[in-house]
Structure formats: structure tokens, C-alpha cells
Amino acid sequence: xxxxxGDSTRGALDGIRVIExxxxxxxxxxxxxxxxxxxxxxxEPPGGSPTxxxxxxxxDRAGADRSLYxxxxxxxxxxxxxxxxxxxxxxxxxxxxxxADVLLDSTPRxxxxxxxxxxxxxxxxxPALVHARLSPFGDDGPWADYRAxxxxxxALGGPLMNCxxxxxxxxxxDLPPMAPQAFQAFHxxxxxxxxxxxxxxxxxxxxxxxxxxxxxxxxAVSKNTETDLMAWVVQRQPxxxxxxxxxxxxxxxxxxxVHTKDGRWLNVVSIGSRDRSRLGAFLxxxxxxxxxxxxxxxxxxxxxxxxxxxxxxxxxxxxVQRFVRRFTLDELPWEEMQEAGILCAPIRKPPExxxxxxxxxxxxxxxxxxxxxxxxxxxxxxxxxxxxSAWQSGRRAPLVGEDTARVLAEPQRTPAVPRRGPxxxxxxxxxxxxxxxxxxxxxxxIFDFTWFLASAGGTRFLAALGADVxxxxxxxxxxxxxxxxxxxxxxxxxxxxxPLAAPATGPMGGQFNNKNPGKRGISLxxxxxxxxxxxxEFVRWADVVAEGFSPGVFDRWGLGYEELRRLNPAIIYAxxxxxxxxxxxxxxxxxxxIAGSLxxxxxxxxxxxxxxxxxxxxSYLDWLxxxxxxxxxMTALYxxxxxxxxxxxxxxxxxxGIYTTALPVxxxxxxxxxxxxxxxxxxxxxARPEGVYRCAGEDRWLAVTCPGQVEWEALARATGHLExxxxxxxxxxEDRVAHADELDVLVGSWTGGQxxxxxxxxxxxxxxxxxxxxxxxxxxxxxxxxxxLGWLTEVPNPAVGEWPxxxxxxxxxxxxxxxxxxxxxxxxxxxxxxxxxxxxVLGLTPxxxxxxxxxxxx
Numbered sequence: 001x002x003x004x005x006g007d008s009t010r011g012a013l014d015g016i017r018v019i020e021x022x023x024x025x026x027x028x029x030x031x032x033x034x035x036x037x038x039x040x041x042x043x044e045p046p047g048g049s050p051t052x053x054x055x056x057x058x059x060d061r062a063g064a065d066r067s068l069y070x071x072x073x074x075x076x077x078x079x080x081x082x083x084x085x086x087x088x089x090x091x092x093x094x095x096x097x098x099x100a101d102v103l104l105d106s107t108p109r110x111x112x113x114x115x116x117x118x119x120x121x122x123x124x125x126x127p128a129l130v131h132a133r134l135s136p137f138g139d140d141g142p143w144a145d146y147r148a149x150x151x152x153x154x155a156l157g158g159p160l161m162n163c164x165x166x167x168x169x170x171x172x173x174d175l176p177p178m179a180p181q182a183f184q185a186f187h188x189x190x191x192x193x194x195x196x197x198x199x200x201x202x203x204x205x206x207x208x209x210x211x212x213x214x215x216x217x218x219x220a221v222s223k224n225t226e227t228d229l230m231a232w233v234v235q236r237q238p239x240x241x242x243x244x245x246x247x248x249x250x251x252x253x254x255x256x257x258v259h260t261k262d263g264r265w266l267n268v269v270s271i272g273s274r275d276r277s278r279l280g281a282f283l284x285x286x287x288x289x290x291x292x293x294x295x296x297x298x299x300x301x302x303x304x305x306x307x308x309x310x311x312x313x314x315x316x317x318x319x320v321q322r323f324v325r326r327f328t329l330d331e332l333p334w335e336e337m338q339e340a341g342i343l344c345a346p347i348r349k350p351p352e353x354x355x356x357x358x359x360x361x362x363x364x365x366x367x368x369x370x371x372x373x374x375x376x377x378x379x380x381x382x383x384x385x386x387x388x389s390a391w392q393s394g395r396r397a398p399l400v401g402e403d404t405a406r407v408l409a410e411p412q413r414t415p416a417v418p419r420r421g422p423x424x425x426x427x428x429x430x431x432x433x434x435x436x437x438x439x440x441x442x443x444x445x446i447f448d449f450t451w452f453l454a455s456a457g458g459t460r461f462l463a464a465l466g467a468d469v470x471x472x473x474x475x476x477x478x479x480x481x482x483x484x485x486x487x488x489x490x491x492x493x494x495x496x497x498x499p500l501a502a503p504a505t506g507p508m509g510g511q512f513n514n515k516n517p518g519k520r521g522i523s524l525x526x527x528x529x530x531x532x533x534x535x536x537e538f539v540r541w542a543d544v545v546a547e548g549f550s551p552g553v554f555d556r557w558g559l560g561y562e563e564l565r566r567l568n569p570a571i572i573y574a575x576x577x578x579x580x581x582x583x584x585x586x587x588x589x590x591x592x593x594i595a596g597s598l599x600x601x602x603x604x605x606x607x608x609x610x611x612x613x614x615x616x617x618x619s620y621l622d623w624l625x626x627x628x629x630x631x632x633x634m635t636a637l638y639x640x641x642x643x644x645x646x647x648x649x650x651x652x653x654x655x656x657g658i659y660t661t662a663l664p665v666x667x668x669x670x671x672x673x674x675x676x677x678x679x680x681x682x683x684x685x686x687a688r689p690e691g692v693y694r695c696a697g698e699d700r701w702l703a704v705t706c707p708g709q710v711e712w713e714a715l716a717r718a719t720g721h722l723e724x725x726x727x728x729x730x731x732x733x734e735d736r737v738a739h740a741d742e743l744d745v746l747v748g749s750w751t752g753g754q755x756x757x758x759x760x761x762x763x764x765x766x767x768x769x770x771x772x773x774x775x776x777x778x779x780x781x782x783x784x785x786x787x788x789l790g791w792l793t794e795v796p797n798p799a800v801g802e803w804p805x806x807x808x809x810x811x812x813x814x815x816x817x818x819x820x821x822x823x824x825x826x827x828x829x830x831x832x833x834x835x836x837x838x839x840x841v842l843g844l845t846p847x848x849x850x851x852x853x854x855x856x857x858x
Contacts, residue, residue: 011037012389012635015416022106024051026134027073028190034076042077048400072662076394081401099413106134128415129210130200138216141788152771153185155703157221160773162247162617176692178614180605187660189220191627196810198634199440203815211814220809226618230510232776237499247617254317264329265347267597278341338588349675350600350661351668358584366393378669380658388647433818439466440815447542451479455548455576457626463518463821464808471519482509489801507799507829514805518821521828530857544572551581561648570646572636576629580652592619599657625653688736693748695756701773718766719750797826
């Protein structure tokens with residue numbers, strides 16, 4: 001994609017300085033901000049950050065400057081060593097914060113206050129500072145002092161119980177749920193905190209004020225599970241995990257992955273009868289369509305089936321398997337299948353994408369020089385393409401304290417607070433949210449053609465931050481509304497003791513309400529000449545045009561970027577697709593499971609081969625794509641505040657997934673090591689025991705991580721098994737790694753007789769990271785920390801009544817997001833705001849809108 005205006009080589013956050021301090025929780029967020037062009041200065045203690053001790057290491061030789069983990073998450077940053085217990089260094093830190101725009105703080109609870117550097121003190125002294133605080137469970141509440149790991153967060157937050165292998169016949173799960181690796185909890189929280197930071201920077205340009213942006217990893221992860229949450233909220237429906245496909249209300253009979261003759265996997269999903277008809281036409285080319293299950297291709301309404309949960313959504317799996325097993329992975333004609341309209345992708349291992357011409361041409365990867373080693377190593381460095389900015393690959397991660405002298409010798413910096421007002425058009429009087437405070441995106445107007453979750457979920461966050469989001473649908477191809485709500489509404493749900501039935505069709509379902517609150521809805525037929533002209537008027541009105549259609553739809557409408565720019569030179573045009581609009585895969589279709597398969601994240605869950613991968617039990621990259629899409633739009637809005645220019649953003653779900661695979665890609669590039677699954681044990685950060693252990697009751701499990709000797713000894717004492725401490729096989733971490741299977745048996749023999757929550761509380765009180773593998777029921781009805789954080793918000797909806805939806809998982813002290821948006825409503829019914837919006841934007845009377853409806857325009 002070439003730039004039509006502006007500088008496409010600069011980063012969107014060029015000129016912003018970030019001071020980063022803390023542990024691995026915040027490093028991914030800092031990496032993202034550095035990639036967006038911010039100057040990120042990493043504060044490290046003498047000897048370097050503890051994350052420098054996390055493997056793997058270059059040539060498998062440990063060293064503070066050889067940790068590939070540290071390389072992966074600290075690329076593009078600068079390093080300063082300060083001993084904050086020393087008054088002189090503490091003052092140096094304070095001066096650095098005073099010249100910064102953002103303090104990214106993931107220090108342990110009470111750390112900075114204990115050094116007389118509490119956030120409120122820093123913000124009073126430096127009122128323009130954006131203090132971004134990331135903590136495991138929040139800084140107050142019943143679990144505020146709990147300890148966590150990536151595994152423990154995925155357990156308590158719900159992803160773990162959505163991921164794993166099918167149960168035995170009869171429904172008993174003989175294997176524990178499987179956590180996708182590696183460090184995904186911190187990716188989830190880091191993505192969301194990043195766009196919260198940018199929202200705060202946008203708000204600061206209006207009034208010069210900084211603010212606190214606080215995020216708990218537990219809350220962020222708990223909202224990431226897509227389907228199970230609203231199924232429980234609306235219908236009291238539990239979900240069940242199943243092998244490498246969506247968890248659902250029942251376990252389906254068919255896999256959606258099929259194996260090649262060399263033991264690799266292809267993911268093929270159907271989300272409608274039209275997809276299945278395309279399969280028949282394709283197999284006919286190879287003379288294999290004769291036994292295809294026949295069915296009529298009818299227009300589909302209401303909800304679409306989740307792949308793997310119904311027989312029709314997994315139809316003809318055996319026939320696809322007979323076709324695919326005739327090929328090796330390299331010979332498999334999956335691209336031909338995609339060209340025939342079949343939703344499919346190979347389940348790649350992360351390093352395989354680093355050799356793919358499609359991603360290399362898009363700039364998804366960069367080779368970064370490490371002069372100390374005389375070599376360059378390959379990293380994923382980009383999540384999207386834009387005409388007005390570029391992802392910054394930056395230099396390799398800094399050596400310990402490499403930049404200390406240089407940075408401390410610089411003149412005192414002034415934060416990048418503008419002297420002029422914002423360039424974003426304002427809608428007049430400052431509008432307060434239901435919370436009584438202004439929105440960060442005050443006055444921003446979005447013409448929204450997004451649908452499904454990966455794109456519609458992105459504009460969901462923009463609405464919660466105050467943007468006026470006008471969602472556009474047309475009856476011939478509406479968004480997936482997901483049926484209806486149970487008869488009797490909220491009262492029936494409150495009284496329910498078993499799953500409730502919901503109609504197959506209706507104004508909307510719980511999923512739609514959760515991903516589209518705060519938006520106004522209109523119907524518009526852009527294929528009609530009058531509809532197309534009306535769309536052009538909306539482009540003139542809008543700050544952002546957002547869409548999530550298959551590649552090429554807007555171009556066929558005559559509304560490509562050049563036409564949008566002609567209509568509105570400052571427009572931001574944001575596209576979200578599965579694999580990118582341009583490049584070799586530019587016309588391929590994808591949904592979350594397909595994007596996950598191609599990106600490599602699907603293969604990062606499950607037992608070691610030859611076991612099947614378990615992947616994610618929901619469309620993980622739909623949510624991750626939504627976070628990244630929101631970030632892309634907000635960085636473009638911020639950049640327009642600075643330059644006055646709009647731009648074209650071309651984002652993809654797959655690239656967001658690839659960005660999270662930096663560590664296995666780097667391990668391949670530096671050490672020549674391929675990716676291998678490792679079950680519930682982290683493949684990189686050694687901790688033993690580490691696993692998911694059965695507890696008393698049906699399908700109850702506890703995740704435990706002992707990262708060091710202190711935790712191991714605390715575990716043995718808390719469980720009353722002091723004999724473990726005298727066992728020579730378990731004396732050191734290295735010994736426990738060598739005897740991990742025997743150790744798991746010992747730990748499991750204790751947990752097997754324990755109530756999961758009581759065991760968690762016991763271990764946490766001893767300082768051992770532990771967490772129950774929580775279901776949606778557990779999170780909604782029994783989790784005291786989520787209740788304390790107010791993670792769900794009641795939002796009124798004229799069509800279906802007042803129901804809870806998930807609020808934005810971060811808080812902002814001065815411009816707090818509100819999930820009901822400026823209009824304080826849930827998701828819109830189809831065409832709900834036609835009269836209101838067409839009157840407000842185009843000046844049409846209700847009678848004129850009715851006439852357009854009769855013509856098939858609205």
C-alpha cells in the first residue's frame with residue numbers, strides 16, 4: 001500500500017515518550033507502543049530486569065543479554081538502570097517521569113507507593129502524565145494480593161475451560177483443559193491497555209490533562225472468551241470444550257480439522273449452507289463429490305451455527321478428510337480451496353509464517369541486526385498497513401543499562417501536550433456520559449460497516465469511549481444477530497435453575513448485544529444508486545469509515561479510498577479482514593478459527609505431538625483482532641490530531657496473531673528450533689510443578705505454577721507434604737524439571753481430594769500462584785474479584801430489556817469509558833435509528849425516510 005499523503009514511514013505515536021517499569025505483565029504493551037513509534041524507556045534494577053532470566057537463550061547459554069524472551073518483548077526500547085531504593089536514583093526516576101507522556105507501570109502492588117512514588121503523587125506533581133497501571137487482579141479487592149502466572153490467569157479468566165480435548169463417551173473429561181501457550185494472558189491485557197493509553201492521549205489534547213488508566217489482567221482475560229459468557233448471562237447455558245473447535249452447549253460429533261498424509265492439519269469450517277455447497281463444487285473437480293451430503297441452499301436468517309457444535313456446521317467432515325489425506329501439507333491445495341470459496345487454512349507452526357511470501361511482502365516480519373553477534377534475527381513487527389504511518393521495527397532489545405548515561409545526560413524534556421485545540425470536529429457542547437464525566441472520543445463520528453466480532457468488536461470500544469458510531473446493515477446480508485432472548489426476559493433468567501430456551505430468530509441475541517452496545521443502527525442499501533449517494537453524504541459527515549467485509553466490497557461499490565478521500569480529505573478509512581486485503585491471500589476468506597490456524601496460535605495449545613492440537617475453544621483472534629482494530633483507529637485519530645491528515649488502515653486478524661508469536665519465531669530464527677507443544681507447562685519460563693490438576697467434583701481443576709524454590713517449599717508445607725522436600729528427585733528446579741511427570745502425580749494426589757476453591761485459597765495464602773479453572777458460571781456468580789471490579793454493566797435495550805454486557809476492561813480516571821456509549825443503550829435493532837440518524841445527518845423527514853424504504857433504499 002503506498003502513501004497518498006503524509007509520511008508513511010513515521011510511527012503514529014512519534015514524539016510520545018513512555019517510561020516503562022515493572023515485570024513481564026507490561027512488556028507486551030510497551031512493545032506495542034514502541035512499534036507505534038513511541039520512545040519507550042525501560043527502567044531496570046541493577047543487574048537487569050528479572051525477565052532477562054526467562055528462556056530460551058541464544059545458543060541455549062543463559063545470560064542477561066542472551067534471553068530471547070527479553071529480546072522478543074523489549075525490541076525497540078531503551079534501557080536505564082536505576083536502584084529506586086537509592087534516593088538519588090529515585091529522584092532521577094521522578095525527573096524522567098516528569099518529562100514523559102506515559103508511565104507504563106506493572107510493578108507489584110504497593111511497590112511505588114512504598115518508595116514514596118505513588119501514582120496519585122506523581123499525577124499531582126505532573127498533571128499531564130498518563131499513568132497506565134497494569135496489575136494481576138487490581139490494586140484493591142479480595143484477590144488483590146493473589147499471585148498469578150499466565151496459566152493461572154487463563155484458568156481464572158475462563159479461556160482454559162474453553163480449550164481442550166473431547167470428553168469420553170458419556171461426557172466425562174479424562175484429560176485436563178489445555179491452556180494455549182505462550183504468555184497469552186499478557187497479550188490480551190496488553191492489547192487493551194494500549195488502546196486505553198492512546199484514548200487518554202487523545203483526551204489530553206483537548207484539555208491538557210493526564211489521567212490514570214488502570215487495567216487488571218484478570219478482568220481483561222475474563223472478557224476474552226467470546227461465546228460462553230453471554231450464553232450463561234442470557235440463557236444460563238453452560239459450555240463444554242471440544243477438540244480444536246469452539247466450546248459449545250453440547251459436544252459435536254465431528255472435528256473441523258483433518259489430517260494430511262504427513263500428519264499435519266487443515267482446518268475447514270462451514271458457517272452456512274452456502275459454504276457447504278461450495279465444497280461440493282470444489283470436490284467435483286477431483287471426482288470426489290459423489291457422496292456429499294445433499295441439502296438445499298436457502299437464505300439464512302437469525303444465528304449462524306458455531307463450527308464444531310452442530311452436525312450441519314461440521315457436515316461432510318469425513319469426505320473432506322478422505323480428500324485431504326491424499327496430500328502432504330506442502331502439496332495440499334488449500335489456496336485452491338480458498339479460491340473456490342471454502343473457509344480453510346493449514347494449521348501452521350509459528351515459524352512457518354516467517355518464510356511466507358505473503359507476510360514478507362506485507363512487512364509483517366523484519367530482520368533486525370544484533371551487532372554483538374554479527375547476525376540478524378527475524379521478528380514479527382507489524383499488525384497492519386497504513387498510508388500515514390508505519391510500524392517501527394526499531395533496534396534489537398537493549399543491553400542491560402545500555403542507554404543510562406545517554407538518557408540521563410539529556411536536557412529535561414517537556415511532555416508532548418499541544419498548545420492548540422484538537423483538530424477532530426466537535427459536536428458542540430461537551431457531552432457527559434452516564435457516569436457524569438466527559439468521553440475521551442468526544443465528537444468523533446464513525447460510519448460503521450463492521451460485522452461479526454473482529455471488526456464490530458473494535459467499534460464497540462470506540463462507542464464506549466464516546467464516539468458516535470452509526471452501524472449500517474442491509475436486510476439481504478445483516479450482521480449475525482444470534483436469535484433472541486428467553487421468554488420472560490430478565491426475571492425468567494434470575495429465577496432459572498436450568499438452561500433456558502431462546503427463539504432461533506429475534507431482534508438480537510446476547511452475543512450481538514454484547515458486541516454492539518452504544519451504537520446507533522440504520523439500514524442502507526448501498527447497492528442502490530440513491531443509497532450510494534446517501535453513503536457519500538455520510539462519508540462527508542464522518543471522521544472514520546470502518547468496515548469488515550470480504551476484500552473488495554467497498555471498491556465494487558465505488559467507495560474505495562481514493563473516492564473516500566475525494567469526499568472527505570481528512571477521512572480515516574479502516575478495513576479489517578482475516579488475512580489482509582492486499583497480497584497473495586488478499587481475497588481469501590477467514591473467520592476467527594481460520595485466522596488462528598494460519599497465524600500459528602492454534603498449534604500453540606495441546607499435548608505434544610502426535611496428539612492433536614487443541615487450539616482455542618473460541619475465536620480468539622476475533623477478540624484480539626477487535627482490540628487491535630480499535631487501537632489502529634485510535635492511533636490514526638491521534639495522528640490526525642497532530643498532522644490534520646487522515647489515512648487508510650488495512651488490518652488483519654492473522655497479523656495480530658502472528659505478532660504474539662514473536663518468541664517461537666525468534667527461537668527458530670536464532671536457535672533453529674521448531675515449535676513443539678508442551679501441554680500446560682510453559683515451554684519457556686520453567687516452573688515445576690506447573691500444570692492443571694483434578695480436584696473433587698466433576699470436571700473441576702486447579703492451575704498451579706511454582707516458579708522457584710520459595711514457592712515449591714511453600715506448596716509442600718501448605719499441603720502438609722513435608723516429605724516432598726526431602727525427596728532428592730525434587731531438590732532443585734532442575735531436578736523437578738527432570739522428574740516433572742512424577743511430580744505431577746504427587747500434586748494431583750493431593751488436589752484430587754480437595755475442593756478447588758479451598759485449595760486455591762490455601763495455596764494463595766502461602767504465596768503460591770494457583771487458580772481454579774473457572775467456567776462462565778464461576779466468573780459471573782462466584783468470582784468476588786470480578787464482582788468487586790464491576791466487570792459487567794447493566795445496559796438498557798428498548799427491544800429486549802436491560803441485560804448485563806461486559807464493560808471495557810480498563811478504567812480511566814478523567815474520561816471513563818461507558819459501554820452504553822453516548823446514547824446509553826444496548827445494541828440496536830435492525831434500522832432502529834433510521835428516522836433519527838437520517839434526519840440529523842441528511843436532514844430527511846420521517847415521510848422521506850418512509851418513501852426511501854418503499855423504494856428499497858433503506
